[in-house]
Amino acid sequence: MTASAPDGSSALLVRGLRKRYDDVVAVDGLDLDVRPGECFGLLGPNGAGKTTTIEICEGLTEPDAGEVIVLGRTWAESGRDLRERLGIQLQETQLAEKLTVLETLRLFRSFYARGRAVDDVIALVRLEEKRRARVSALSGGQKQRLALGCALVGDPDLVFLDEPTTGLDPQARRQVWDLVEQLKATGRTIVLTTHYMEEAERLCDRVAIVDHGRVMALDTPRRLVAGLGADQIVFFSVAEDAVPRITADALAAIAGAAGATQPARATDGGWELPVTATHEAIPALLAELERRALPLAELRTHLPTLEDVFVSLTGRALRDA
Amino acid sequence: MRPAIIELTLVRLREFVREPEAMFWVFGFPLLLALGLGIAFRNRAPESIRIGVLQPAPAALAASLDSSAGLAVERLADDSAGARALRNADVALVVAAANGEVEYRFDPSRPDARAARQLADDAIQRGAGRRDPLAIRETTISERGSRYIDFFIPGLLGLNLMGSGIWSIGFAVVTARKQKLLKRLVATPMSRTQYLMSFLLSRLFFLVLEVGALLGFGVLVFDVPLRGSLWTLAAVCLVAALTFSALGLLVSSRARTVEAVSGLANLVMLPMWIFSGVFFSAANFPQAVQPFVQALPLTATVDALRAVMLRGAPLASVTGELALLLAWLVVPFVVALRVFRWR
Numbered sequence: 001m002t003a004s005a006p007d008g009s010s011a012l013l014v015r016g017l018r019k020r021y022d023d024v025v026a027v028d029g030l031d032l033d034v035r036p037g038e039c040f041g042l043l044g045p046n047g048a049g050k051t052t053t054i055e056i057c058e059g060l061t062e063p064d065a066g067e068v069i070v071l072g073r074t075w076a077e078s079g080r081d082l083r084e085r086l087g088i089q090l091q092e093t094q095l096a097e098k099l100t101v102l103e104t105l106r107l108f109r110s111f112y113a114r115g116r117a118v119d120d121v122i123a124l125v126r127l128e129e130k131r132r133a134r135v136s137a138l139s140g141g142q143k144q145r146l147a148l149g150c151a152l153v154g155d156p157d158l159v160f161l162d163e164p165t166t167g168l169d170p171q172a173r174r175q176v177w178d179l180v181e182q183l184k185a186t187g188r189t190i191v192l193t194t195h196y197m198e199e200a201e202r203l204c205d206r207v208a209i210v211d212h213g214r215v216m217a218l219d220t221p222r223r224l225v226a227g228l229g230a231d232q233i234v235f236f237s238v239a240e241d242a243v244p245r246i247t248a249d250a251l252a253a254i255a256g257a258a259g260a261t262q263p264a265r266a267t268d269g270g271w272e273l274p275v276t277a278t279h280e281a282i283p284a285l286l287a288e289l290e291r292r293a294l295p296l297a298e299l300r301t302h303l304p305t306l307e308d309v310f311v312s313l314t315g316r317a318l319r320d321a
Numbered sequence: 322m323r324p325a326i327i328e329l330t331l332v333r334l335r336e337f338v339r340e341p342e343a344m345f346w347v348f349g350f351p352l353l354l355a356l357g358l359g360i361a362f363r364n365r366a367p368e369s370i371r372i373g374v375l376q377p378a379p380a381a382l383a384a385s386l387d388s389s390a391g392l393a394v395e396r397l398a399d400d401s402a403g404a405r406a407l408r409n410a411d412v413a414l415v416v417a418a419a420n421g422e423v424e425y426r427f428d429p430s431r432p433d434a435r436a437a438r439q440l441a442d443d444a445i446q447r448g449a450g451r452r453d454p455l456a457i458r459e460t461t462i463s464e465r466g467s468r469y470i471d472f473f474i475p476g477l478l479g480l481n482l483m484g485s486g487i488w489s490i491g492f493a494v495v496t497a498r499k500q501k502l503l504k505r506l507v508a509t510p511m512s513r514t515q516y517l518m519s520f521l522l523s524r525l526f527f528l529v530l531e532v533g534a535l536l537g538f539g540v541l542v543f544d545v546p547l548r549g550s551l552w553t554l555a556a557v558c559l560v561a562a563l564t565f566s567a568l569g570l571l572v573s574s575r576a577r578t579v580e581a582v583s584g585l586a587n588l589v590m591l592p593m594w595i596f597s598g599v600f601f602s603a604a605n606f607p608q609a610v611q612p613f614v615q616a617l618p619l620t621a622t623v624d625a626l627r628a629v630m631l632r633g634a635p636l637a638s639v640t641g642e643l644a645l646l647l648a649w650l651v652v653p654f655v656v657a658l659r660v661f662r663w664r
């Protein structure tokens with residue numbers, strides 16, 4: 001069942017992809033190389049070009065330039081065969097409200113020459129109790145699992161999931177994650193997009209960080225984070241009346257004193273500093289604040305995440321980019 | 322596992338029967354319309370035409386008018402009352418008599434006014450002593466097939482085939498497009514032709530119900546004749562339903578919103594409402610527009626239905642209409658398939 005291209009190297013190969021809409025460049029020279037059996041993530045803020053990229057790979061959108069090779073073939077030559085082997089979940093599809101879960105899956109199953117039994121898929125996405133419920137009566141999480149079921153009913157080698165958990169509550173999100181992990185365990189290749197860094201960290205073997213239609217970095221989540229060269233991220237804020245005194249120069253001096261690996265960045269009414277030796281950095285930071293008579297209001301630290309990687313690459317936070 | 326075309330068609334049927342409003346517009350509304358119009362025009366007893374007589378008028382003249390079977394006579398006080406009654410169409414004719422002369426005031430473009438003038442003149446002249454030189458005899462008929470309801474039921478049938486084909490498909494397609502369901506479907510190996518075909522096939526199922534209901538109603542309640550063979554009638558209905566479904570697909574092939582598809586559907590249907598002879602004979606339109614009128618698919622449908630139902634025409638004599646409908650079926654379907662917006 002393991003997907004592999006004839007040459008055994010890439011499940012999905014993208015070279016120099018470009019797409020513009022009127023005055024917006026949605027994808028701006030993007031390269032990807034997804035290996036068979038891996039779960040690959042496109043992580044980026046709203047408007048980064050994730051959907052445009054994935055829909056070009058899915059053969060739904062024509063690129064202006066660039067090359068896309070899916071499972072070793074091109075859309076132009078073997079579109080019809082590729083459709084049989086892909087499982088697709090689009091970002092904003094609403095399934096027919098008046099059909100039941102069972103009817104919806106039967107419909108999608110009927111399009112594929114080969115595939116899984118509808119009952120198996122219902123069990124896989126844990127909708128046994130909702131078999132005969134109308135789509136309109138499903139919760140957001142259940143709808144999303146049904147959409148995943150529709151993507152899996154053709155027993156695909158390569159699965160594209162565009163923001164599979166956006167808008168879901170934490171519990172529903174975890175259910176979707178479990179499903180994706182199960183899918184990974186069966187050796188399917190998965191390409192997913194997300195703007196949740198926890199999701200990318202938890203599910204993806206490799207992640208491409210995308211912004212403005214370009215890949216800013218591409219590696220395993222662990223190596224991307226390690227690339228920051230920081231052991232901890234220190235967050236500090238000062239009393240409100242002292243804020244105006246934190247000038248660019250002052251900030252640079254504070255970052256220097258703490259031995260930050262990157263310049264400080266304003267966030268949430270305070271500043272973040274990526275540091276290496278936390279036990280030395282924090283006393284040094286406090287001493288520098290003291291010296292400048294800046295009263296500390298809050299001090300926290302956290303382990304660096306993909307979020308911090310994104311910040312260091314773009315100077316913006318994922319969630320407010 | 323059922324083939325995709327069957328599953329797709331089943332989806333159409335399920336979506337339809339699970340939508341009570343749609344059921345009303347397709348079944349309930351035409352029946353109500355037929356009932357209303359049928360009652361309005363049932364056994365039209367020769368109705369009297371209302372006319373007015375200006376006062377004062379010679380008693381003998383008023384008496385002659387009163388005794389005329391076709392007229393209902395009203396006394397009007399003066400000139401201004403007469404003018405008002407005419408303007409409001411309360412009366413078709415005003416009779417003014419003075420100094421031994423009779424004056425008829427009426428609008429000659431109104432057929433009932435011309436008839437009223439004739440009837441009033443006859444009554445007055447005979448009352449004044451006119452003798453007709455020839456003896457006459459009247460034979461009145463009221464034959465099934467010549468009543469308005471007989472004319473109207475086939476028209477309504479055609480109208481319904483057009484309306485439900487275009488509306489039901491237009492809404493279903495645009496809704497699916499708006500929800501990005503179309504885009505999701507073309508991301509599967511689904512055949513696009515089969516998707517569009519499923520709309521045509523589902524119409525066939527409803528066709529049996531729609532035509533059955535309306536026809537059964539006309540025959541049972543109003544005794545509308547059904548002189549041709551049921552098979553010929555079925556063939557005409559089938560081709561017409563497919564034709565209007567193809568038009569529905571074409572109308573909805575690019576629209577992204579319900580408003581857009583509604584506008585387009587109205588644009589396509591309005592000329593047919595007016596010109597295709599549903600409510601009155603299309604022969605009333607001037608010769609110059611007849612080529613246009615005759616080229617409309619609803620005209621062909623209604624003509625063929627009337628020929629089969631009222632005159633018992635065999636299939637062979639409606640082949641012209643059927644050929645025109647087939648052209649309206651194939652061309653829009655092929656164009657729809659080519660220009661269809663799937664996302």
Ligand SMILES: Nc1ncnc2c1ncn2[C@@H]1O[C@H](COP(=O)(O)OP(=O)(O)OP(=O)(O)O)[C@@H](O)[C@H]1O
Binds near residue numbers: 044
């Ligand atoms: N059909 C379109 N017409 C015009 N502009 C578009 C179209 N689709 C996308 N864009 C633009 O292209 C850019 C990339 O959009 P895209 O949907 O690929 O982003 P995304 O990364 O998927 O964002 P999100 O996280 O919000 O889903 C955006 O600026 C968007 O406004």
Ligand SMILES: [Mg+2]
Binds near residue numbers: 050091163
């Ligand atoms: Mg997107």
